């Protein structure tokens with residue numbers, strides 16, 4: 161078991177885990193092998209009265225788990241309908257959301273009904289956004305089936321879609337009513353998608369948990385998936401509870417993402433996975449931090465070794481200038497400022513707004529002229 165800060169999760173029999181999230185609309189995250197087959201019961205506990213539910217899924221996940229979910233919902237007295245879109249990031253558009261909204265309207269869903277997002281990050285983000293918009297907001301349940309969605313995107317209420325100009329440029333904060341995480345679904349995940357999620361898992365170790373990081377360095381992670389997912393989710397829960405709307409501490413979750421998103425953009429958002437790009441971004445920022453005397457020496461090497469252990473790349477031939485240019489349209493920048501997340505050491509992170517030119521020098525290994533009080537846990541934006 162990893163030690164993480166914050167509220168201890170409630171455990172039943174050491175296998176079923178319930179994690180309470182105290183955001184403006186509080187909800188529960190349940191982590192349990194096989195819970196997908198009992199999703200109807202779990203939804204009935206959460207929605208004692210309603211009976212209409214729309215399952216939103218994609219062409220890859222629905223054939224694997226759709227029928228089982230629909231049967232479980234029917235067995236608990238729900239009348240489910242389902243909408244399936246073509247799997248992949250290319251579908252994460254306003255046009256797909258419009259199709260989902262038209263479907264919900266045709267099916268005459270009302271505010272007492274709810275959606276279920278069954279799938280990976282694309283499905284969760286898009287179904288969540290449709291739920292945030294339809295009738296100005298109806299509840300939705302996250303049933304994430306990819307590692308990336310289980311440890312990151314299903315928790316915290318960020319929903320949205322991409323625009324041709326960049327990823328996640330349109331969206332809304334809309335917390336799920338319930339999150340059901342079934343680690344058994346990772347068994348059908350292709351190895352490249354598992355590695356993709358490991359990029360985010362390693363990120364959690366880097367920003368908050370030396371224990372998690374060490375365990376990833378030595379343990380057989382496949383045998384400890386519930387604990388690994390729980391450790392990540394608890395770190396994210398603690399951060400989101402303190403900064404639900406992403407105005408301060410939550411930005412720590414963007415460690416590796418400033419350069420990572422730029423890399424994804426240079427690769428046309430398809431040739432390099434999100435987790436792979438974030439991994440390279442983490443190594444580059446740690447290297448720059450070490451060169452500038454901010455980050456403990458050896459940190460970048462440890463991160464790189466861990467990424468390699470989980471079949472993730474540690475470098476990319478992209479030119480640094482092109483990479484820095486590609487950060488310009490990133491939504492993580494603020495005007496002429498960029499807000500990179502830096503490490504003091506594994507498990508200790510902070511972020512510091514810096515002018516774009518200064519970030520350029522920093523990436524070239526030159527210490528920024530002014531740093532915030534780096535002994536503070538985070539840096540709050542004005």
Ligand code: GLY
Pocket residue numbers: 312313315316318406410413414
């Ligand atoms: N994935 C980063 C966040 O939820 O803030």
